[in-house]
Amino acid sequence: xxxxxxRTSDLxxxxxxxxxxxxNERIRLPWFLDFYxxxxxxxxxxxxxxxGDGGREYLAQQPDVSLWTTKASYARSRFGVxxxxxxxxxxxxxxxxxxxxxxxxxxxxxxDTRPLRALTDWLDTCAIRSLGAMMVDMYPKGRIAxxxxxEGQDPLEIASxxxxxNYQISRNPDLRxxxxxxxxxxxxxxxxxxxxxPALNKVPLVKWHRNYAYVSSTHxxxxxxxxxxxxxxxxxxxxxxxxxxxxxxxFEGKTAEESQRQQHYGREYAAYDTQPVLWTRWxxxxxxxRQLEMxxxxxxxxxx
Amino acid sequence: xxxxxxxxxxxxxxxxAQVARYWAEAGSPVVIHVDARVKAQPFAxxxxxxxxxxxxxxxxRFACEWGSWGLVAATLGAGALMLRDxxxxxxxxxxxxxxxxxxxxxxxxxYLAARPGTDFIESVTTEDVGWTVGGLDxxxxxxxxPFSWRSQRALFDGYVRLQRRAGFSRTIxxxxxxxxxxxxxCLTRGTxxxxxxxxxxxxxxxxxxxxxxxxxxxxxxxxxxYSGRIESRSLTLSKFDFQGKPHIFYDDHLGLLRxxxxxxxxxxxxxxxxxxxxxxxxxGKRVAAEPNPGRIDKLFSKAVDxxxxxxPGLYMQSRFPDREFENGRTAAPYSAFQGFADxxxxxxxxxxxxxxxxxxxxxxxxxxxxxxxxEAVFHGGLSDSAKLRDYNPRSFLTSLLWNARGERQxxxxxxxxxxxxxxxxxxxxxxxxxxxxxxxxxxxxxxxxPFAEVRKEVARxxxxxxxxxxxxxxxxxxARVRIWPLAEFxxxxxxxxxxxxxxxxxxxxxxxxxxPRMADFSGFxxxxxxxxxxxxxxxxxxxxxxxxxxxxxxxRPFLVS
Numbered sequence: 001x002x003x004x005x006x007r008t009s010d011l012x013x014x015x016x017x018x019x020x021x022x023x024n025e026r027i028r029l030p031w032f033l034d035f036y037x038x039x040x041x042x043x044x045x046x047x048x049x050x051x052g053d054g055g056r057e058y059l060a061q062q063p064d065v066s067l068w069t070t071k072a073s074y075a076r077s078r079f080g081v082x083x084x085x086x087x088x089x090x091x092x093x094x095x096x097x098x099x100x101x102x103x104x105x106x107x108x109x110x111x112d113t114r115p116l117r118a119l120t121d122w123l124d125t126c127a128i129r130s131l132g133a134m135m136v137d138m139y140p141k142g143r144i145a146x147x148x149x150x151e152g153q154d155p156l157e158i159a160s161x162x163x164x165x166n167y168q169i170s171r172n173p174d175l176r177x178x179x180x181x182x183x184x185x186x187x188x189x190x191x192x193x194x195x196x197x198p199a200l201n202k203v204p205l206v207k208w209h210r211n212y213a214y215v216s217s218t219h220x221x222x223x224x225x226x227x228x229x230x231x232x233x234x235x236x237x238x239x240x241x242x243x244x245x246x247x248x249x250x251f252e253g254k255t256a257e258e259s260q261r262q263q264h265y266g267r268e269y270a271a272y273d274t275q276p277v278l279w280t281r282w283x284x285x286x287x288x289x290r291q292l293e294m295x296x297x298x299x300x301x302x303x304x
Numbered sequence: 305x306x307x308x309x310x311x312x313x314x315x316x317x318x319x320x321a322q323v324a325r326y327w328a329e330a331g332s333p334v335v336i337h338v339d340a341r342v343k344a345q346p347f348a349x350x351x352x353x354x355x356x357x358x359x360x361x362x363x364x365r366f367a368c369e370w371g372s373w374g375l376v377a378a379t380l381g382a383g384a385l386m387l388r389d390x391x392x393x394x395x396x397x398x399x400x401x402x403x404x405x406x407x408x409x410x411x412x413x414x415y416l417a418a419r420p421g422t423d424f425i426e427s428v429t430t431e432d433v434g435w436t437v438g439g440l441d442x443x444x445x446x447x448x449x450p451f452s453w454r455s456q457r458a459l460f461d462g463y464v465r466l467q468r469r470a471g472f473s474r475t476i477x478x479x480x481x482x483x484x485x486x487x488x489x490c491l492t493r494g495t496x497x498x499x500x501x502x503x504x505x506x507x508x509x510x511x512x513x514x515x516x517x518x519x520x521x522x523x524x525x526x527x528x529x530y531s532g533r534i535e536s537r538s539l540t541l542s543k544f545d546f547q548g549k550p551h552i553f554y555d556d557h558l559g560l561l562r563x564x565x566x567x568x569x570x571x572x573x574x575x576x577x578x579x580x581x582x583x584x585x586x587x588g589k590r591v592a593a594e595p596n597p598g599r600i601d602k603l604f605s606k607a608v609d610x611x612x613x614x615x616p617g618l619y620m621q622s623r624f625p626d627r628e629f630e631n632g633r634t635a636a637p638y639s640a641f642q643g644f645a646d647x648x649x650x651x652x653x654x655x656x657x658x659x660x661x662x663x664x665x666x667x668x669x670x671x672x673x674x675x676x677x678x679e680a681v682f683h684g685g686l687s688d689s690a691k692l693r694d695y696n697p698r699s700f701l702t703s704l705l706w707n708a709r710g711e712r713q714x715x716x717x718x719x720x721x722x723x724x725x726x727x728x729x730x731x732x733x734x735x736x737x738x739x740x741x742x743x744x745x746x747x748x749x750x751x752x753x754p755f756a757e758v759r760k761e762v763a764r765x766x767x768x769x770x771x772x773x774x775x776x777x778x779x780x781x782x783a784r785v786r787i788w789p790l791a792e793f794x795x796x797x798x799x800x801x802x803x804x805x806x807x808x809x810x811x812x813x814x815x816x817x818x819x820p821r822m823a824d825f826s827g828f829x830x831x832x833x834x835x836x837x838x839x840x841x842x843x844x845x846x847x848x849x850x851x852x853x854x855x856x857x858x859x860r861p862f863l864v865s
Contacts, residue, residue: 110554110556113554113555113556114554114555114556115575117575118554118573118575121552121573122552125549125552126547126549132621132622133621134620134621163684163685164683164684164685164707165683165684165685165686165703165706165707166684166685166686166687166703167620167699167703168692168695168696168699168700169619169620169621169624169696169699170696170699171624178621178624180621182699183685184685186687186692187681187685187687187689187692190692191687191689191691191692192689192691193691194689194691194692194695194696195695201621229621229622230620230621230622230623230624231611231614231622231623231624231625232624232625232626232629233625233626233629234612234613234614234623234625234629234630234631235610235611235612235613235614235623236610236611236614236615236618236620236622236623237611237622237623238622239620239621239622280681280685281681282681282682282683282684282685282686283685295684296615296618296620296706297620297621298620298621298622299610299614299620299622299623300607300610301607301610301611301622302545302546302607302608302610302611302612303607304551304603304604304606304607
């Protein structure tokens with residue numbers, strides 16, 4: 001992993017940092033940066049995994065981006081976690097750090113009226129070190145390939161539907177995290193092998209300490225107390241959602257590339273050839289965080 | 305009438321300066337205390353920001369750790385300075401740097417003038433407070449607390465336990481009756497002066513220095529000694545959550561704060577630009593309304609309730625209750641029917657008509673989930689895949705009930721289905737479980753399968769159902785359970801159905817005029833006898849007559865034409 005642009009000398013003690021690894025996602029970048037700048041991310045850390053689409057050059061020009069690049073295998077770096085852990089350890093100590101993919105958009109309580117700093121200040125006041133935000137897979141109403149995405153567009157405009165209450169939860173006793181599966185992917189691609197359905201639980205926002213580490217993607221962390229983002233006594237802790245805008249037409253290009261690279265094997269890519277429609281008449285169309293809270297996908301906890 | 309403000313500040317000095325300027329320019333003297341732990345540079349900056357104001361003073365600085373004596377010492381120092389330098393002040397208002405006036409000073413002054421000689425301070429006897437952190441109320445005044453509650457919790461708790469066991473108790477000084485209350489008060493000059501100049505001041509200070517969280521008890525106790533008239537409430541709108549942390553106000557609370565007609569609120573998020581801009585505007589309108597924080601109280605108490613109790617029946621990423629801590633295992637009442645669809649082939653549509661609820665088939669059938677109407681996907685995106693359902697049956701049922709709350713869910717169960725949730729449902733107060741035991745044999749009787757196979761299957765299902773029934777009769781069961789052996793049910797099917805239907809839809813007042821069409825029972829008695837003859841013992845059906853005739857001499861009452 002070698003630095004392309006290192007602007008970390010600009011960092012202020014209170015900055016909110018975002019960490020992201022990506023490969024060939026040029027078309028998504030303008031909206032992604034725009035979205036997170038608007039809610040108040042101060043500095044972006046990207047690890048570019050050998051993009052060939054100009055994404056690296058685009059990011060290098062952004063004034064609030066520090067950028068590294070690597071040709072190493074994504075799979076062998078445990079899907080980028082090793083790279084990000086290294087950067088987090090080096091740069092995020094004492095900061096609130098948000099770790100997301102380029103197709104994940106964080107929604108948290110009051111995100112339409114309060115910046116991210118309001119949330120992190122409140123978490124600091126309550127001595128809470130980590131915030132859970134489960135992935136909600138978003139999809140278009142018709143075939144995925146027909147959801148044409150244009151650069152700079154809000155992907156949720158076209159992938160605006162989701163499953164409102166189709167999630168399976170169990171507890172992982174080792175790392176104390178909840179293991180959440182379900183949504184359209186479980187229903188469409190894993191109905192005959194539910195245990196293989198992708199995990200949706202994530203802990204993307206953490207007041208970082210140099211001794212912390214993500215274990216597998218951002219699904220769980222060490223030390224394991226950070227995974228206790230749920231209440232087991234009946235109450236609700238505050239939580240958010242990561243709206244996962246994966247299923248748009250750029251998915252098509254990805255499937256070809258991924259099956260070629262054999263890096264991210266998955267039924268979803270295989271099943272893609274069948275031109276699936278994830279939408280059903282019970283699908284919910286995204287409105288705002290209050291809708292997600294009413295559906296019980298996230299909670300305000302005691303933040304009011 | 306002049307009010308002087310004491311401001312205790314430790315952070316967000318730009319905001320504190322803004323508020324101090326607002327009050328000072330309205331003619332109210334301000335004494336600012338800055339936590340001694342604040343570095344020289346921000347302190348100097350704050351001083352410089354307010355240097356042009358002749359009625360602003362800075363008092364001697366003390367370190368103000370949470371719950372420490374420093375907060376009281378700071379307040380006493382600032383109070384003395386206020387009384388010394390500003391003879392015109394006749395009320396002193398204690399505020400923090402995170403307070404924001406919601407109404408003009410003139411409103412506050414008019415409010416105080418209308419209630420002359422009144423001290424506004426929450427002051428509650430230790431017996432009557434219900435909100436103390438750490439569960440200590442009276443003991444705050446009688447034990448010693450050399451360890452920090454925040455950073456040395458184990459030592460703190462251990463030392464409290466030790467003192468309790470040893471029967472240790474401090475002596476409370478004569479004349480001091482322990483009271484507790486909000487830290488934020490507004491006292492008359494006379495009362496504050498009496499506390500400051502009390503001949504027992506040294507005794508008071510020495511005693512309260514070692515009381516736990518003295519900023520919630522020093523003035524609150526001593527006003528009982530020196531005040532002529534106490535109005536036991538704070539003029540500062542300040543709400544605490546379940547961990548004793550103050551709730552914070554943001555820009556989106558603007559409307560709520562405005563309508564509250566409260567005089568001062570805390571805490572305000574320092575970046576709430578809109579709130580500061582609005583409430584510190586120079587042309588603030590005067591109103592003569594009584595403060596009415598009811599709506600804000602409700603908002604915050606709802607938040608605490610959500611954090612402590614949560615929404616019943618919801619299982620999600622930040623609420624995953626352990627067993628017995630669910631505060632409601634499921635989201636809404638529901639009904640499980642066993643054997644009814646075997647006795648009445650058209651039971652499902654009939655029940656739907658009678659109750660207006662959603663009536664599913666066998667949700668836990670081995671082949672797939674039989675959602676109402678045969679849908680492949682139901683509410684919330686739940687799939688009819690049996691594998692997905694069986695992967696986590698509890699999530700399946702609780703999600704279904706959560707998703708469809710507002711609509712009564714009814715479904716069929718049977719010994720041929722997945723039995724994984726029997727115990728879960730039996731322990732659920734929301735479950736209405738009705739069983740016609742032994743009815744499962746009827747479809748087998750009609751199946752046309754070879755008798756040997758049927759016999760084996762009846763035996764297998766009977767074993768499963770018997771185990772289920774035993775569970776339903778356990779003492780810990782919370783579900784509304786009704787069980788009829790098949791024969792008993794057939795003797796008089798109308799009453800049980802009426803009871804069940806009424807319970808599901810009490811407001812519809814369903815009157816059963818007639819029963820749904822019944823399955824053909826002719827030959828079933830003989831069939832049961834054949835099973836016995838083959839060495840099998842069908843027990844769950846009750847005393848089913850070999851003749852299929854329950855009331856010899858009459859028409860079969862259970863066959864309604």
